[in-house]
Amino acid sequence: MSLLALALLSQAAPPPDAEAASKAAVQVFEQGCVQGALKLSPGRARVLKDSEVPPFADVLDKSGLAKLVVVQMYYPPATYLVSGRYDHLQKHSIANQCVVISRVLNKVDAMTALMATAPKAKPVVTYHPVMYFPEWTIDQPKQGFMSRMRINDDNSILIEVATYNNGTPQAGPKHQ
Numbered sequence: 001m002s003l004l005a006l007a008l009l010s011q012a013a014p015p016p017d018a019e020a021a022s023k024a025a026v027q028v029f030e031q032g033c034v035q036g037a038l039k040l041s042p043g044r045a046r047v048l049k050d051s052e053v054p055p056f057a058d059v060l061d062k063s064g065l066a067k068l069v070v071v072q073m074y075y076p077p078a079t080y081l082v083s084g085r086y087d088h089l090q091k092h093s094i095a096n097q098c099v100v101i102s103r104v105l106n107k108v109d110a111m112t113a114l115m116a117t118a119p120k121a122k123p124v125v126t127y128h129p130v131m132y133f134p135e136w137t138i139d140q141p142k143q144g145f146m147s148r149m150r151i152n153d154d155n156s157i158l159i160e161v162a163t164y165n166n167g168t169p170q171a172g173p174k175h176q
Helices: 003-010 016-034 107-116
Strands: 043-048 067-072 080-087 094-102 124-127 134-138 146-153 157-164
Touching: 016 067, 016 094, 016 107, 016 134, 016 157, 107 134, 107 146, 107 157
Parallel strands: none
Antiparallel strands: 043 067, 067 080, 080 094, 094 157, 124 134, 134 146, 146 157
16 A cells, blocks of 8 residues: 555544544533533542633633533543533523533534434534634523534534523532
């Protein structure tokens, strides 16, 4: 096989470990954000103190934020779960947000995870203000949630589920 053919093959598909890491990031999103039941162990991840949160994982609006939990995953690497609960809410405002931001998550897996949050919905593509990053949003206010995916300028990918306040007290995402 020629050197050119080998170079093209190496660009065609990610290495198996990159594919596995991307799938693991999707599992973090599904278990932690969609199901609200991510099981953490000291060998898998750690909860960061506020002073330890890197700018890369500082993705939630701090105004009205009552509780913030940032989890650094050891595997998949370069992956964080960020969960927040907001207080003093008006009806139909965001009550809870759960975000996975990762540098190992690939676009196909992220879009598949986004679409799984509302299989019959069509995401609306917009561009993040000021920074002009592509962002896909599925807004389902009647079902009480919004989900989105964004590709950042550092090629990290953010996937999120947020629940709306429906006028009743919110329990917030579950952390175990």
